Amino acid sequence: MSEKTYQEINARIKSGKAVVVTAEEFIDIVREKGLTRASQEVDVVTTGTFAPMCSSGAFLNFGHPAPRIKMYRVWLNNVPAYTGIAAVDAYIGATELPEDDPLNSNHPGEFRYGGGHVIEDLVAGRPVRLKAIGYGTDCYPRREIETTITIHDINEAILFNPRNAYQNYNCAVNLSNRTIYTYMGILKPNLGNAHYSTSGQLSPLLKDPHFKTIGIGTRIFLGGGIGYVAWHGTQHFPAIQTDPDSGRELGPAGGTLAVIGDLKQMSPRWLMGTSYLGYGATLSVGIGVPIPILNEEIARYAAASDAELYAPIVDYGEAYPNRKPGNLGYVSYAQLKSGKIVVQGKEVPTAPLSSYPRAREIAGILKKWIQNGEFYLAEPVQLLPSPADGLTGKVLKG
Amino acid sequence: MSPRKIVLRFGPEISDKPIIYRLVKDYDLVMNILKANVNPQKEGIMVLELSGDNYEQGLNYLREQGVTVQALTHEVVRNEQRCTMCGACTAICPTGALHLRRPEMEVVFDGDSCVVCQLCVKACPVRAMEVKL
Numbered sequence: 101m102s103e104k105t106y107q108e109i110n111a112r113i114k115s116g117k118a119v120v121v122t123a124e125e126f127i128d129i130v131r132e133k134g135l136t137r138a139s140q141e142v143d144v145v146t147t148g149t150f151a152p153m154c155s156s157g158a159f160l161n162f163g164h165p166a167p168r169i170k171m172y173r174v175w176l177n178n179v180p181a182y183t184g185i186a187a188v189d190a191y192i193g194a195t196e197l198p199e200d201d202p203l204n205s206n207h208p209g210e211f212r213y214g215g216g217h218v219i220e221d222l223v224a225g226r227p228v229r230l231k232a233i234g235y236g237t238d239c240y241p242r243r244e245i246e247t248t249i250t251i252h253d254i255n256e257a258i259l260f261n262p263r264n265a266y267q268n269y270n271c272a273v274n275l276s277n278r279t280i281y282t283y284m285g286i287l288k289p290n291l292g293n294a295h296y297s298t299s300g301q302l303s304p305l306l307k308d309p310h311f312k313t314i315g316i317g318t319r320i321f322l323g324g325g326i327g328y329v330a331w332h333g334t335q336h337f338p339a340i341q342t343d344p345d346s347g348r349e350l351g352p353a354g355g356t357l358a359v360i361g362d363l364k365q366m367s368p369r370w371l372m373g374t375s376y377l378g379y380g381a382t383l384s385v386g387i388g389v390p391i392p393i394l395n396e397e398i399a400r401y402a403a404a405s406d407a408e409l410y411a412p413i414v415d416y417g418e419a420y421p422n423r424k425p426g427n428l429g430y431v432s433y434a435q436l437k438s439g440k441i442v443v444q445g446k447e448v449p450t451a452p453l454s455s456y457p458r459a460r461e462i463a464g465i466l467k468k469w470i471q472n473g474e475f476y477l478a479e480p481v482q483l484l485p486s487p488a489d490g491l492t493g494k495v496l497k498g
Numbered sequence: 499m500s501p502r503k504i505v506l507r508f509g510p511e512i513s514d515k516p517i518i519y520r521l522v523k524d525y526d527l528v529m530n531i532l533k534a535n536v537n538p539q540k541e542g543i544m545v546l547e548l549s550g551d552n553y554e555q556g557l558n559y560l561r562e563q564g565v566t567v568q569a570l571t572h573e574v575v576r577n578e579q580r581c582t583m584c585g586a587c588t589a590i591c592p593t594g595a596l597h598l599r600r601p602e603m604e605v606v607f608d609g610d611s612c613v614v615c616q617l618c619v620k621a622c623p624v625r626a627m628e629v630k631l
Contacts, residue, residue: 150582152623210620285586286621293589372582374623384582384624437603451589453623455582456603 102140103395106479109143113476118143120470122463123302123391123402130403139399144470144477147304148321148388148462151297151454152374154283155263155334156383157193158219158363161255162230164188165247170240171232176218178229187240191260192218194383207378208281214381217373219259222251223323224368257363259323259371263333265387267305268341268353268411271296271431271450273443276417281378285453287416291443294413294450299459300406300433304389307402309340309352310487313391315480320359321388321466324370326475327361329389332484334358337491341410341430350410350430352487359387370462388462390470392477406433413443423495501530501547503570503613504557508542512564518544525556532593533613545570545613572614573630576607580626587618587627 112118119142121129126145130138160181162171170187174180178198181190196215203209221228227248236243251257272284273294280287284295298306308314318329333356341350363371370386393399412427414420419427431441436450469475485491508517513536521527527550534544550556560567583605587596595611596618598604618627 151584208620212625285623286590286617288590295586295589372580372624375625376623377620384584437600439598439600449589451587451598452585452603455584457583 104143104393106392106477109392110476112143113470113473116471116473118470120144120146120467122460122467123147123307124460124463127301127403127405130399135396135400135403138403139393139396142393142399145307145391145393145402146388146463146466146470147302147307147391148386148459148466149265149299149303149454150370150386150458150462151299151384152283152376152382153261153264153266153385154195154382156219156259156261156385157191157215158222159256159258159260160190160192162188162190162249163253163255165242165245167242168240169232169234169242169245170237172235173233175231176228177213177221179213179215179218181215183232194219195380197381204378209378211375211377211379211381214373214375216381216383219363219383220368220371220373222257223363223366223371225250225252251364258360259327259363259366260330260358260360261385262358263335263356264359264385265304265333265357265389266298267303267309267338267355268351268409269297270414270420270427271411271436271441272416272420273413273428273448274417275415280417281376282416283376283379283382284416285451286377289417291446291448294436294441294443294448295453296411296433296436296450297453298411298433299454299456300409300437301404302456302459302463304387305355305357306352306409307391307404308389308398309338309401311338311355311484312398312401313394313480314357314389315483317478317481318389319475319478320390321386321462321469322359322361322366323363323386324367325361325365327359328478329357329480329484330360331358332356335493336485337493338485338487340487341412343430351404351408353412355484357387386458386462388466390466390475390477406437409433411436413441501528501549502553503532503545503547505568505570506542506544506546506560507566507568508544509564510540513540513542515563517560517563517565520559521556525552525559526550527552527556532611533615570614571631573609574612574614574616574618575609575628575630577626577628580624581605582624582626584623586623587621590617590621592617
């Protein structure tokens with residue numbers, strides 16, 4: 101089996117000779133030319149996903165005013181940021197809400213503005229109202245500041261998202277007899293609809309199920325700019341799903357990424373404040389990961405199509421909120437994208453929460469960057485834990 | 499004349515009467531019912547497209563029966579800059595005005611099929627659907 105190295109691929113990118121295709125294109129190339137030829141001819145496969153990713157946020161350093169302040173509480177456009185770190189450092193989390201938000205007191209709450217919207221305003225260069233209080237120390241005497249900042253005025257703005265790019269996700273349905281408002285959208289009663297949220301055959305981690313290429317230091321498309329994989333994401337429990345009856349493999353699930361990048365070079369097109377009725381505020385994040393086709397095995401995984409990738413169907417009316425194990429079966433992304441699936445004998449209309457057109461756009465942008473020699477592949481310092489490592493989730497007792 | 503979209507509201511005392519039947523039978527109007535609902539208080543609401551030579555006479559008949567008749571003046575529009583084409587609205591929209599074009603998976607908004615129920619306005623995660631008066 102022929103092997104390529106990162107160095108060889110980067111040399112080809114430098115000389116403008118690298119063959120770079122999107123995951124969609126690669127599926128067609130493998131069908132046409134066969135796996136062996138496709139894996140020899142193609143250097144890089146680009147992927148993409150654009151969807152709400154709650155575990156996101158940004159570290160900000162505002163710079164010191166005169167006199168100096170040790171910020172004890174911070175608000176950005178009325179949304180609290182965490183400042184239990186150094187004096188003028190703060191972390192604004194995507195799901196944080198204003199203290200006067202009515203939340204779900206008039207259910208379902210609207211959650212029109214939260215931390216994700218602050219991040220969108222910052223990255224768009226819009227003015228953001230900063231309020232901070234301190235308790236006064238000998239070195240940091242100031243007790244209060246209210247001012248307006250933009251992302252250009254502050255020292256650093258670093259997007260650091262502890263869990264993004266979920267490898268796969270539940271297809272959410274509602275078996276109960278009332279409408280429910282979830283992070284998977286509005287789910288109508290009695291199997292009224294089914295929502296899913298990955299870009300399937302374009303989704304980064306579905307194309308590298310055993311983490312043969314993605315690791316710490318992998319350079320990626322993040323929020324319209326360049327970012328890096330910092331670590332595995334929280335709740336990174338990668339596994340290969342299998343059909344409980346036949347034992348047939350149904351594609352991967354469970355992997356996640358922690359990602360980092362300079363917010364100042366990102367774009368509001370790829371970081372959008374997002375609101376889920378009755379659930380909360382969050383941030384939609386655009387991520388694209390390049391997969392180097394180092395060998396035929398990696399090529400085979402990267403060529404997985406919507407028909408070979410599956411999502412578990414989960415009831416959000418009763419089972420999910422009560423952490424009841426099991427599911428209502430598996431459904432392929434090809435079925436999900438067709439517009440209807442069958443659950444418990446009933447035909448159910450489907451809808452995505454993850455934008456497939458935007459995922460395709462990201463894969464296309466990343467492809468162009470690499471073709472133009474503006475983006476080189478970074479060999480990971482260390483690969484992420486794979487299904488073979490057997491990581492599993494813990495239950496919080498209480 | 500081209501069909502006009504109107505909203506009819508029926509009080510509980512008339513919501514069980516065959517009023518629409520008379521509109522067709524006696525006034526020869528062409529209709530396309532876009533939305534119809536009777537709530538637990540037996541109040542009815544109907545959104546329909548209506549046309550025909552006896553249009554005004556038909557509306558007068560409705561008013562005589564105690565039906566409130568209003569033109570459908572609100573309009574839902576899509577902020578194209580904001581819409582990410584995710585699709586979260588498409589299984590919520592009751593008329594299919596918002597639907598996915600396959601295989602591209604692009605969200606299409608067909609304003610002619612919209613009955614301004616406004617479910618999408620709240621369901622849209624990035625608030626791309628707006629009501630215009």
